[in-house]
Amino acid sequence: MKKKVWLFLLIFLSLSLFLVACADTTSEEGEGSSGDEKAEGSGDDAEAKAGEPKKGGTVTFAFTQPFQGLLDRGFYEGEDDEKILRFITDSLVDTNDELQPEPGMADFEVDKEKNTVTFTLKDGITWHDGEPLTTEDVAYAYEVIAHPDYEGMRYTNVNMIEGVEAYNKGKVDSISGIEIVDEKTIVLSLTDVAPNTISNLWSYPMPKHHYEGIEVADLPESDAVRKNPIGTGPFKVKNIVPGEMVEMEKYADYWQGEPYLDGVVYKVIDASVATGSLKNGEIDIMQAPSSQYPEIKKLDNVEAIEEPALSFNYIGFKLGHWDAEKGVNVMDNKKFQNKQLRKAMAYAIDIQGILDSFSNGLGEVIGAPVPPVSWAYADQSELEQYNYDPEKAKELLDEAGYVDVNDDGWREDPDGKEFTVNFDTMSGSDISEPRAQYILQNWQDVGINAKLNGGLKEFNLFYDVLEKDEPSVETFMGAWGLASDPDPTGLWKSDSVSNYARWVNEESDKLIEKGLSDEAFDQEYRKNVYVEWQKLINDELPNIFLYAPVDVYAVNKRLQNVHTNSFTSQQNTHLWWVTDANEE
Template identity: 45%
Template sequence: MAVSALLLAACNDDTEKAGTKSPDKNKPTKEVKQEDAAAFPRTTSNTKEPLEDGHVNYGLVSDTPFEGILNYSFYEGDPDWQVLRIFDEGLLATDEDYVFNQEGAATYELKNDNKTMELTIRDGVKWHDGKPVTGEDLEYAYLVIGNKDYTGVRYDTQMAMIEGMEEYHAGKADKISGIKVEGNKISFTFKEANPSVLTGLWTYPLHKEYLKDVKIKDLVESDKIRKEPIGFGPYKVKKIVQGEAVEYERFDDYWKGKPKAAGVTLKVVNNSIAVKSLQNGDLDLATVNADQMDSAKALGNIEILGNLELAYTYIGFKLGRYDAEKEVSVMDRPKMQNKQLRQAMAYAIDNNIVAEKFYKGLRFAATSVIPTAFPKYHNTEMEGYKFDPEKAKSLLDEAKYVDKDGDGLREDPNGEKFTINFASMTGTDIAEPLSQLYIQQWKDVGLDVQLVDGKLAEFNSFYEMLQTDSEKVDIYQAAWGTGSDPDPSGIWAKGASYNYTRWVNDKNDELLKQGISAKAFDEDYRKDIYNQWQELVHEEVPVIPTLFRYEFEAANKRVTGFDLKFFDWSEIGVTEAEPVK
């Protein structure tokens, strides 16, 4: 979802309109012919010089408002991230393989047997109020995230590996001993060498001078985060209509030089009208979802860009709760803990038919929880859970989930009525039929699955249920933008707030630790560790990975300088005063 490191984000699964005809429940479907993202350009073809006073209109395609947590240290959902990336950024840039390079607002050097990472912030990198971005600002981000009063989800395994971080986090120290600041230089010393510092080091500073008067526990709700955010990106926030729109104006002192456009307007646009808005010239840029692809392709005033996305959709099992005091997941909800039950539910659903009928080949069946967009670490040997309802029935029989009263639905091993409560999000027109297809396929193998509260949940309400471990939810359908660091600890470690399933497994902990050990600087070793990890997740199935995704963006033909993979807002401009219609 993002080329910057560690930008894990909860996503809407962007469900889209399609036919609702059910497949033959006893016949495995063929592999779906995928839309070839390589057939689409990744960058706009317009090479004209952008207008000095041009204005870009960007459509945030969503059925839900953005929440308005406009800071990298605190945001959690994709809509907020889309707002954020226009006015703020990380200090380090990445190359095509998502590895840090020397092209960002800071350069870096790895030293001390790979245990110390030193960043040097370039001269002229300024916050939007004109103050310089300093090493203290990045240190302040770590002091906030590591603080016990921090209310976000960014404190993770890698943070805890910094020397002195655990002592600071426990309240035993006022500073983090492994972080040293000298002017525009800042260094991080880790307890042991970790290859993920080259892809996953947190490089998003907080404006210390601007925020220092707000208590850490109050930051996320403060006006300085929600209404008057400051970044050091190419555009400044001029006006926010909460949840609906943001006006940005060019930041002339941007460290890379004056941005190409004079301003940007972001507005939330429902998927059902996105293509019409593109046709009318109301939008210069907008995501194209599967149900709109045929209509978008027919338009003569836009071009469609495509790329593999660092994301996957999945069905998760709620296995426990998060103990906030101990900061670990506790697997204390027995209802979905039978592994054969989870495996049976995986075999019962047909992801190929979903990809074909609902997404027209714009998505494809997921085989693992590391996307194919990570070719280095995606396990190509895994086939995932193929549609096999007979296998599902056999597993349920073995686990003693059997129909004892003859109503076609299985009781639990104790002979009690067994209903599984399924949370799924609103989205576009297929959200409801897609959820009902899964429910029907589970019913076909004898499982009674019902939507939580009898309906789909709105995006923000849905994730609130997951974060608070609502007893209403037994299973849920969601999506992850994984971020560009291959280390999956931020989602899967037992101490990760983002571990929404609350799955706890000793082998999981061991493999995650090995994946960011000094040995893992050897890429073959690290690949083997992550292959083993993917196989473990497949066997234990705390989640069912369902679909991998392509992303497609439409650009009006007046747009120039747009690269879908890197989305550098400073380079995006328009070459005509009026949109091409």
């Protein structure tokens, strides 16, 4: 089993190219204040203020979690690797600031009548070893992801191609819906064209020549992926220190023009030293821990850019398990089946207090898993507001039969048996421990005997235990970075392995399918469907939805042309340059 349908992004059942399990986003990625403000001297204003771009120099990009090293888009699982991949890979389809698809390395045409998508590769694109990008590489990526031995998370980004299901089951040797017209043109015949087809269809080629002779099952652990990865992006990998650092150098033959920078160093740092590293110039750019935002904002050599993120933080309930053989979630954990219990536990959490105390208010409290930056965001007045109300929580618990029958200060379950709640959360930031204790105290204040499940867990371990449905995991705090399209299939459908709550709801499945129907080509219709879905999930509450963050990007003033949006700060990195390039 692979982990983290990530966070960024990227990935799962339908429209998950950028769905990704996130690190400790409350500290690592703030969310919530006015995301429209851009710091002076950064972003699009930088070039005019700092003069003409200069060639040369290197920058250091920091992240606060160790990376796995799955450096191919088809295999990566979390934003730790995704942020590296943004420097070394490009997509056939890009996403603009309005979260709409646009041509990247290829022009595309969707024929709804014929159920086809045609990609036409642009000229002059080569892999980092000098080999040209061809449609063979595009087809190869589909073949790898659809292969029976593929264990990654992108299958639902290719299963709409005709013949993929039969190929995946080993019934045929090729995928019938792939037609390579020539080296630049490939036509995909689909089972159906949906409103989000271009956003959902896999758009990252794989270097077929580079992976030659490697079995699909062996690719994730191969040197070609982990030690010597190649891409078509502006920077190529020069050196890797596993889990700690990746040195990249510019790819002079980059198809959009030679990058200004000589190179980029991706470096893993401890979140606690973020402010000091930025102040000392050891770090040029990073997604700043929101807990350190006031200090970072005061730094003379740093611009702090706020950007509403396409993500959300939550506390999940383990309602069941994943049946791998049948490929479905089974909601069979009796402990949290009582919706009134789940609602009581939501009212017991001081969400705004968490946001203010640990993220400097950088976020917006939400009632459903759709952030305000999305066009499908529901008017929150239409949703039940689980505002902090411990007295209401106590009333709901009493009504549901969770009462203290032996006067020990803790509530028993309706059968009079001991009722305890395990809570899992990630390590990795300076506020991880105190925030966890804050949440536990909230539940304890209403008589729920809640405790940490074996202490804080490292990012990868955390998602491992969630995916494997470890019996000791009962509630957990996580975060998701979402795709540009609001289709909730990848996280919430009954047959989604990334549905970590293991929530099964027939009405939810029907609404999700309705949001991809022919009628849903009308965006207003589609939004209304997703609003109804948000009302349903807000009422059923398989997760306690906390807040949508506002990311804070800290950028050293020497670094110019950094453009941010709700996806990332790593847009057009070939245009980044440093003011002191000639001094290095």
